[in-house]
Amino acid sequence: MLKDILEKAGIDVSSPKLLSEFYFTCIASDNYKVVFSWNEIFNSTIGDEVIIITESNGQKGEQMADRIALLSPSDRATGRRYVKGLQKIVIEQAK
Numbered sequence: 001m002l003k004d005i006l007e008k009a010g011i012d013v014s015s016p017k018l019l020s021e022f023y024f025t026c027i028a029s030d031n032y033k034v035v036f037s038w039n040e041i042f043n044s045t046i047g048d049e050v051i052i053i054t055e056s057n058g059q060k061g062e063q064m065a066d067r068i069a070l071l072s073p074s075d076r077a078t079g080r081r082y083v084k085g086l087q088k089i090v091i092e093q094a095k
Helices: 002-009 016-021 038-042
Strands: 022-028 033-037 051-053 069-071 086-093
Touching (some): 002 022, 002 038, 002 086, 016 022, 022 038, 033 038
Antiparallel strands (some): 051 069
């Protein structure tokens, strides 16, 4: 899950209020980008369902046709935040 990965990243802030300023950009190999806010991932049910698929039918991410994929199945308009070929996740703070 995306939430688990972001928890391990350990965002270091001086006050918990500052976490609300962070957002995460998930970038695909074709440069397609989707964005999630910190509050969306950690303070809503959406964050409990954003999945990163690293293996399917016994194939590792590099071997899968779509490679590593990110899915957000609880979005109302599904599909817009599906990422095929996930390359990286960028953590940024809004200024």
